[in-house]
Amino acid sequence: MPDxxxxxxxxxxxxxxxxxxxxxxxxxxxRWWTTYVLKKQDPYFxxxxxxxxAAQHQSILALQDINFQVRHGDVMGIIGSNxxxxxxxxxxxxxxVRPTSGTVKGRGKISxxxxxxxxxxxxxxxxxxxxxxxxxxxxSKDEIRKKFDEIVAFSNVEKFIDxxxxxxxxxxxxxxxxxxxAHLEPDILxxxxxxxxxxxxxxxxxLGKMREVSQHSGRTILFVSHSMQAVKxxxxxxxxLNQGKLKAIGxxxxxxxxxxxxxxxxxxxxxxxxxxxxxxxxxxRMKAVELVPHQxxxxxxxxxxxxxxxxxxxxxxxxxxxxxxxLHLFTSNGECIFxxxxxxxxxDKGIVEGECMIPGNFLxxxxxxxxxxxxxxxxxxxxxxxxxxSFELEDYRENLQWYGKWWGAVRPxxxxxLKQAELILQ
Amino acid sequence: xxxxxxxxxxxxSNKTSFWSHGVKELWLYRHLLQGMVRRHxxxxxxxxxxxxxxxxxxxxxxxxxxxxxxxxxxxISTGGLPPVxxxxxxxxxxxxxxxxxxxxxxxxxxxxxxxxxxYFPRIxxxxxxxxxxxxxxxxxxxMFLLVIVYYSVFQGLTLxxxxxxxxxxxxxxxxxxxxxxxxxxFSVVTAKYRDMTNLVALGIRLLLFVTPVIYPxxxxxxxxxxxxxxxxxxxxxELFRLSLLGEGSLTPFQLLxxxxxxxxxxxxxxxxxxxxxxxxxxxx
Numbered sequence: 001m002p003d004x005x006x007x008x009x010x011x012x013x014x015x016x017x018x019x020x021x022x023x024x025x026x027x028x029x030x031r032w033w034t035t036y037v038l039k040k041q042d043p044y045f046x047x048x049x050x051x052x053x054a055a056q057h058q059s060i061l062a063l064q065d066i067n068f069q070v071r072h073g074d075v076m077g078i079i080g081s082n083x084x085x086x087x088x089x090x091x092x093x094x095x096x097v098r099p100t101s102g103t104v105k106g107r108g109k110i111s112x113x114x115x116x117x118x119x120x121x122x123x124x125x126x127x128x129x130x131x132x133x134x135x136x137x138x139x140s141k142d143e144i145r146k147k148f149d150e151i152v153a154f155s156n157v158e159k160f161i162d163x164x165x166x167x168x169x170x171x172x173x174x175x176x177x178x179x180x181x182a183h184l185e186p187d188i189l190x191x192x193x194x195x196x197x198x199x200x201x202x203x204x205x206x207l208g209k210m211r212e213v214s215q216h217s218g219r220t221i222l223f224v225s226h227s228m229q230a231v232k233x234x235x236x237x238x239x240x241l242n243q244g245k246l247k248a249i250g251x252x253x254x255x256x257x258x259x260x261x262x263x264x265x266x267x268x269x270x271x272x273x274x275x276x277x278x279x280x281x282x283x284x285r286m287k288a289v290e291l292v293p294h295q296x297x298x299x300x301x302x303x304x305x306x307x308x309x310x311x312x313x314x315x316x317x318x319x320x321x322x323x324x325x326x327l328h329l330f331t332s333n334g335e336c337i338f339x340x341x342x343x344x345x346x347x348d349k350g351i352v353e354g355e356c357m358i359p360g361n362f363l364x365x366x367x368x369x370x371x372x373x374x375x376x377x378x379x380x381x382x383x384x385x386x387x388x389x390s391f392e393l394e395d396y397r398e399n400l401q402w403y404g405k406w407w408g409a410v411r412p413x414x415x416x417x418l419k420q421a422e423l424i425l426q
Numbered sequence: 427x428x429x430x431x432x433x434x435x436x437x438x439s440n441k442t443s444f445w446s447h448g449v450k451e452l453w454l455y456r457h458l459l460q461g462m463v464r465r466h467x468x469x470x471x472x473x474x475x476x477x478x479x480x481x482x483x484x485x486x487x488x489x490x491x492x493x494x495x496x497x498x499x500x501x502i503s504t505g506g507l508p509p510v511x512x513x514x515x516x517x518x519x520x521x522x523x524x525x526x527x528x529x530x531x532x533x534x535x536x537x538x539x540x541x542x543x544x545y546f547p548r549i550x551x552x553x554x555x556x557x558x559x560x561x562x563x564x565x566x567x568x569m570f571l572l573v574i575v576y577y578s579v580f581q582g583l584t585l586x587x588x589x590x591x592x593x594x595x596x597x598x599x600x601x602x603x604x605x606x607x608x609x610x611x612f613s614v615v616t617a618k619y620r621d622m623t624n625l626v627a628l629g630i631r632l633l634l635f636v637t638p639v640i641y642p643x644x645x646x647x648x649x650x651x652x653x654x655x656x657x658x659x660x661x662x663x664e665l666f667r668l669s670l671l672g673e674g675s676l677t678p679f680q681l682l683x684x685x686x687x688x689x690x691x692x693x694x695x696x697x698x699x700x701x702x703x704x705x706x707x708x709x710x
Contacts, residue, residue, distance in 0.1 A: 007434075015708070095545035098440050098704050105434040115543045123472050124465065132465055135458035136544055 004107075005188060005220050006070040006093065011102035013063040013088050013244075062088040064244045066102070070188075075214045075221045077235035077252060079228070079259055084241040086224045087192065090114060093222065094190050108187030108220075111138055115192070117177030122166035126157055126176055129165055133180045147183045154205070155179035175202055182209045188220045189213070203404055210234055228256050229395045260301040260394055267369075267390045268293075275315045283382045284374050287313040287351060291370070291389045294360075303394040304411060307360040310370060310389065313353040323347045323382075324375045327356055332367035337409045344378055364411040365395040455550055462554035463561065481565050485517050492517065496640045505642040505673055511577055514570050515667055516639035522563040522598070523605045523659065524630050529555040530609025531626055534617035534706055541707055548703045549696070552613065556606045563598070574670065586672030597666040600688045604659065607692035610699040617706050638663050643675050655680065658687040 063085045070076055078086050091097045093104055094112035119136035120129045130151055134144040144151075152158055155175040157168070165173055191210070211234060214221050225231050231238060231252065238255035240247040248255045271288035272278035278285040289312040293302050302308070310327060324344040329337045342354055369390035374382045395406070471477045492513045496502045504512035530552035534541070537551050577583040616622045636657045643664055646654055654660050661676055661684040668674030 095438055097707050101440055104438040107435045118543045119540055132461050135461040141457045
């Protein structure tokens, strides 16, 4: 079998914005009559008409000049923010929509899982749905019959297999639907975000199945996900789409790291040259505030292992005062995680500086912001600087087969001991 | 670019072809066709009291209505045939045509979700609808044949045994083909223009009146008979009655007109369906 199984060349996909046609036959006919036969202006796209004139020509390029190859046995992750064209690309490769120009050539049977439960009908029983869904996904009768027991066992719905799926719980429904898909055996498998479903236990099973499929059968997989952790574990290559353009392709770690480095929306540093322009009041004025990550050992972006130091400087306009600073750390939805006070210090007019270290392996993954409050005599609030810094921490997991959202605001590495205490002797 | 030479199994581009699927590909999806037919049957009779009996009950109840309204109240002649036999033949043929047509004409609207998520030859869906209605028709046909036998044994109906009797499957075949052809055509049109759905519903109701279902062609005054003769279904209905019951008016020219019309519609519709089908996903 030749090496390259999918070749994408100069692929473009254009979507027109607004209505494609006027939506009714009478108006389309009238439009055709006035523009083509009478050679007059389009009655439905006039300057002062009911449609915006710009809308007619406005179009969006969902994909622009995409070129890449996928080799046999590649497990390629497709990453990018929402609206970057990932789904469009998958839909074109799976033959659901046509490209505007360019070609996709390939070898071997291709199956796509863009949704869980495609072709399921709620009135039919689990058994009937397994068959129909399997057929729609391109399996043959023998194939399904051979794998039927395996599918049922995988989904844990043995007892309800002859019950209409409308009486299933949503978890059961999703499990059964995924089970059918997981037992497909195409040469090329296209998967879109199916991991977002089900409970933790089932997610683990799904990922395990996917890994088994990719590693042991040497199958080619294209995998779209928003979980960078899942992409990193499952894939060996990655393709990054940004606003319809191919931004990077290659080794999964380097592409994912580059992607994360640009997506982290962080306010890591603020500073002011003169007290006049700085936030503050007659007592204190901010000079600088900065979050310094100690990431030389790790990656180009911040993850939960990265130790962080908050450094700040402010102008103090009072003589002989007792000052202290409080740092408040909030999650993006406003929950306060901690409020750390500095030891008080005697200060005179001039610049005061301080720093506080947040250790690595302490916070959970997510978005955070920091507020700072300057206090006199440990009781009078002089100035509260809200949201002076913000940052995001990416997830990092080792030796774990679970990719759901980790609970909790913090994820500290606490001293934890576990051992066998006693043996039951028989 | 490594080893991109050699043959590709498939290629996707913006060109949509008229003959989009090879026979080989359709063969690969034969189980899907089977499965869909099974699913249609299961869904029709799901949570019904009488279940599959409805296949027979529905035409029987229609027959009773026609007997009361058209025969007893209005008094339309059924020619030389007993009204029950005449109406039964018209009803099962007409149901086959109209169900096939309306069923296939909603292909894109009913399968939009599935079409947007998975690829398979789209034509499988309308063909499965046609197959379902064909199977239902076959069951009704058996009942109809039993009625004929009863009438010939107990009521003295004379049946035209002869070569002509072999012609009735052709009538059925072409009626099915016409239903599918028109259905495919309108499935594309109604997907693009929602308002055509109303036209389809209205059209099929009006078409019933210019098809010899409740009256034989000869019962129409000569002056206006051409309206009914213009309908390509008319010769097929007449052929069916002529071959099985020995009564029907038909010229070879009319039959040729009907056959040509059906073939043209079906071929044109399949080409149109294949060509437009892929583009429609962006619209529906």
